[in-house]
Amino acid sequence: MAPQVQETDVLIVGAGPSGLALGIDLARRGVEALLVERAEGLFPGSRGKGIQPRTMEVFDDLGVLEAIRAAGGAYPVGMLWRDGRRMGEHHMSDPAEATADSPYAEGLMVPQWRTQEILMARLEELGGTVAFGREVTGVAQDEDGVTAQFASGARVRARYVVAADGGRSTVRRALGVGMTGETVDPSPMLVADVRVRGLDRDNWHLFPPRGEGDGFLAICPLAGTDDFQVSARLPEGASVDLSPDGVRKVVAAHSHLAPEDVTEVRWASDFRPRAALADRFRDGRVFLAGDAAHVHSPAGGQGLNTSVQDAYNLGWKLGAVLSGSAPVSLLDTYEEERRPIAAGMLDLSTSVHRGETRRGEATRQLGLGYRESSLTEETRAAPGPVRAGDRAPDGAVDGVRLFDAFRGPGWTLLTVGRPAASPLPTVRIPSYEVYGDGVFLIRPDGYVGWAGESTTGLPEYLTRVGLRQDLA
Template sequence: MTDEGVRDEGVLIVGAGPTGLTLAIELARRGAGVRIVDAAPVPHRESRGKGLQPRTLEVLEDVGIAERALAVGTTRLPFRKYFDGAHVNDTDPFADARPTPDAPYERGVLIGQWQVEKLLRERLAEFGVGVEGGTEVTGFEQDESGVTAVLADGGRIRAGYLVGCDGGRSRVRKAMGVRFDGTTDETQSMVVGDVEAEGISRDVWHQWFASDGRGVMLCPMPGTNSFQFQAGPELDASGDPLPPSLESFQRIFDRYAQVPGITLTDPTWLSLWRVNVRMADRMRVGRVLLAGDAAHIHPIAGGLGMNTGIQDAYNLGWKLALATAGQAGPGLLDTYEEERLPVAAWTLGISTDLYARVREAVKEPGTGVEAAAPPPMGTGYRWSSLATPATTGDPAVLRPGDRAPDAPCLDASGHPVRLFQVYADPRFTLLGFGAEVADAVGKLAVGHGDLLQAFTVDGGGDLRDHEGHARRAYGVTGPALVLVRPDNHVALLTRDPAEVAKYLTRMTTFPPKE
């Protein structure tokens, strides 16, 4: 523990789920001091949120674990639907999806949440940082120079900033005095768990539905012997959900699957889940911030909770690292809430609609749950104050604030390299298209080297857009300068080097919002 009187200008992260771990990695790889604590003494092994969307895989590639996640999970699992015990169809809603030069991940990956967290912990350990388990934060005190977290055992930890990634029941959020607006629908609930079921095929996601509008689903979890079990709960005489148990899971399975001789065994997770749709009215109070479920909770459909939390952390990490290093203006952290609160509101609307569509889908024999597949996430922040209006490029193709596309190029030695590989550096990236801007690119790199890495494209130097994919993706035809944020969103499209210098200088002088 850090004594209260010692000033630690790093970041304390409360909660070691996917959000907190991603944020810790983003800070650690930028050289920021970080500690991450979790109330649980040991990591869980529960499947929980079980899908990573394509945009999240892009984030995890930058973080350094996308290949590991793809190796553990699966990208191809057909849906097998049954109705009143009879097989209806097998479908793969992404069967025709193909990667493109600008989007390398054409589909998401099915993987247990505990497996994602394990990969993130391993990656974090590569930076010399470990999770401090069994450390419960019950509150905090903050002043102009930092935050003092109060622990359940009476200890205290001092940090420059504190980020609550401690889930829907966040103690950090409650101590902040932030509202958590929304609803909890006690009439809609689901039992979820991890069980084994010998004799059930593991090469499809089984979805048994019945004419009474209820049913049960078994999804095989890659790399394990378990299935994730999902169903409506059994009800007591008053119509209230009964607590989940292996016995109740078996009864539900027998009733709706109608597959004799299958016994559910070895439960490692049994949970009762209610429909919650809630969002914090703020994500920052002074030096304390919120991310993930602590800031917004979603219906289970679409797997948007884990994905949104990881993308929260990706947005916040580089800004918080600059703040701890003294390189950020006082208003840069305000852009985290400015950019992520609208995304949370949008996601809540999408996931609520998805849940409603799932409930309708199970009533129709010809409709699969794949009809509720979510739209793509992470398309950008065009409304942000960090998105400076473009002075070049085709706005119909790309605008500041948009996700920065990938593209295959050749490096100076003629070897293949993707733009996403180039962007893996934790700094801003400048792409200078054409020999006309090559000198300006070099000068900007020298003048802003602590914030910027810079490359000429087709300027006789660093990168060659040999197939034209980069120019098409970025909507440029002549000389152009493209500035990409550390979280791989377009900051600036211009031909004027002074605009790039002005933008980077603004990072260090960013005024607070009024």
Template sequence: MSSVLVVGAGPTGLTLACDLARRGVALRIVEKSPSFPRSSRAKGPNARSLEVLEDLGVVGRILDEGCAPLVMRKYRDAVFVADTDPHAGCRPTPDAPYDRGRLIPQWKLEEILRAELAGHGVHVELGVDIVSYEQGADRVVARTSRGRRIEARYLVGCDGGHSGVRALMGVAFDGTTHAEQVMVNGDVELAGAGSPSRDRWHQWFDEDGAVMLCPIPGTERGWWFQASPERDADGEPLAASRESFQRLLDRHARLPGVRLRDAALLSTYRVNVRMADRYRAGRVLLAGDAAHVHPVAGGLGMNTGIQDAYNLGWKLAAVVTGQAGEGLLDTYEEERLPVAAWALKTSSARLDTVMEAIRQPGGGLDAGITDDTSGLGLGYRWSSLSPGAASRDARPSAGDRAPDAPCADAGNGGPVRLFDRFAGPHFTLLGFGGGAVPALEQVAQGQFVHPLRTCAVDAGPHGGLRDDAGHARAAYAVQGDALVLVRPDNHVALITEGHRGDAVLDYLRLLGS
């Protein structure tokens, strides 16, 4: 019997599986499709997801095989209007090494995550459709469409907006479908001397529709195609097709001699704004689009799912390995459901902003990109895992994302980032100042079951890290001696005085109860 059965092998399910596997959790991950879907609708991870993927050890490949977000070139009546770079003023900072997301096709991101998972000896099982399950006192027994039984201690539905697991749970998926807001999508190849340049995301907006072409990184001729659909005499949208895409391109872009040589993954997208009313029913949980769907504006869909998985992974691992009691799983919904509600509200607002912007010459998709869509500002101050959380304006606080900072190794002087110390399936305790060293030693010798790494900062002869430029102290607003406990998902658990090792021990022991 496995400890966890992950249903669905998209970015959310694969992120969860990678996180569990590196923690030594026995798991299976199944996908009902008979082959790996070559979906590329999601255009890539945002800045916060890149931090997660760095922790999982795959960000190097993503940076290599993707590309930075492109300048958006906008047209009106097929005439060039403006180039806009929504990230023009962004720069990496000491506390945030990624100032923007990365463009990479979803299928490539999934391929990278599958390779990482295979390195842990876990492989996706294709063609496995879960059609029912029963819960017992210590396990879930799932049944497939072929009559097979799969037993696991927990089951997590990461199987998308049409989640079969969610339906089996009987969880409501409340919200609305905006039938009037429709888009057709596909991956296309262009041929012809007049093809647009591949260093821009081209956006043609007219009074009667739009076409958007974004080059797919890692391909020579591949483009993401998005457009408002053709409609029949009754105003109903026509199905996506290569022929329809060609007509839309001719109508709005007016590129003589440019033909769609190929078109695949054709789909029609209707805006849905829906959210599960709960994320857990006993030993069965939901994550990603199975728990929430919302407009694509702002690029929050896949990224919210990745964050769901990152939040759930360490908690589920702690429970199945005996490091924590069942109650820790309740904090998954406590922390992530409000974030999903925020994502629905934010993406809906961004969509309204985009729809208004494209009515004006020079307006485009950049109107949907704001600082809050980076994911860097999201945290869990309301959580029961964030004791002593500060007021809304003060930062940092328990519950907040744990910032990065460049430091130096106190022994050899080499560069070390705080993220280097955070990386891995453990809590991290930072002890600022020599006065915090006894507390670090006290905690390191404490009797608790959670894996923990201690790290002294500016502790003189006691080693650890040197914060010569003061970036670490600035990031955590630390003056004098202090202790900062960082959760395995790189959120701040606790900030306290440098001598309060007992407060850290109490926190860790409480999680284990």
């Protein structure tokens, strides 16, 4: 007898940061979703350890920022070493100060495994779960849905599938979607989580090459843990030994530490830095998100953050379409909006890796937006500081904190210095120089979809994008 086919609205393949964030966003919208992961547990390593300010804003809305901030800490100042002597500090990024409109100015350091634990706890709080040990081996789609085949022989039938299953995505390959990219650095990289003695936890310890052809070593204390992350760029052509003794030898070869100073190796991996972008982010009823859609060099901390923001863009659109409050064509805007962003972040990651760009304003991702999107409409002849398509800034005005007003899965109409009347859920504040006077329709993902001097033209916009029912 053939096994029964499980049915769901959305099948999310992969319980990494993008899959978990999407699971949370769908769960709070009441969307039935099944999140499956090939491994028997969450990813155990620290690899994506940087949380950028824009992602902190996303986490604020998803209800996990307090836990993320409690688990992490600020990036430590770099300390250059030479022959066992401290040679001076090296600041890893340009400084930034929090402001009323951008309350999270500096990134946080949180090991990826801890970020994923926090996201999973939030998913479970909302009634969701992760089915571990379930490997998808193929997908077949038709006009009405997608059937996913599992290694166990089981099948799942979903209205939509989201491939968040990493850079070697099985789902992407099954679809035949290509990935175009380049090798960022031909030298192999080793990354490991270790316990080490002989180094303080106040600095990110940097050991530059001693000569031409030598490798580079960085040992960074991981906030909220007793661990350090070892990152080593090995000479081109070198083999990578991921055993505990192999990691110890790398540390000893490129620093003043002895092998026995690495007292424990908790996780280790190797890779060659690569930048690659999927040829498309949508194939019918299947969407690519996170590393399945774009693979970054770890420099600059853009990969995990771009992945989470993929999910944040897609979640509200899937929710609106599945509820019947928006047309299926809304889903076309996922690729339209996210693929150019991912391409830009890939270029940025590569530039940081090659030492051409410092970590700073661009890597914080607060300036990203969708001005060119078909969902964006700016109707003012002379727009102010914030235009349609831009991120909607925070602020505390007349007793209202804007991020609190925007929080949640819905849309918000913001009137600034305007007496505009509207039947929509509306927040009214006096003139605020960060925005400039006007009327702003804030999307569920915190970007301005429409802007005008008054509500004139807003009903037409809602009709055009098919979201009027969603806002009624």
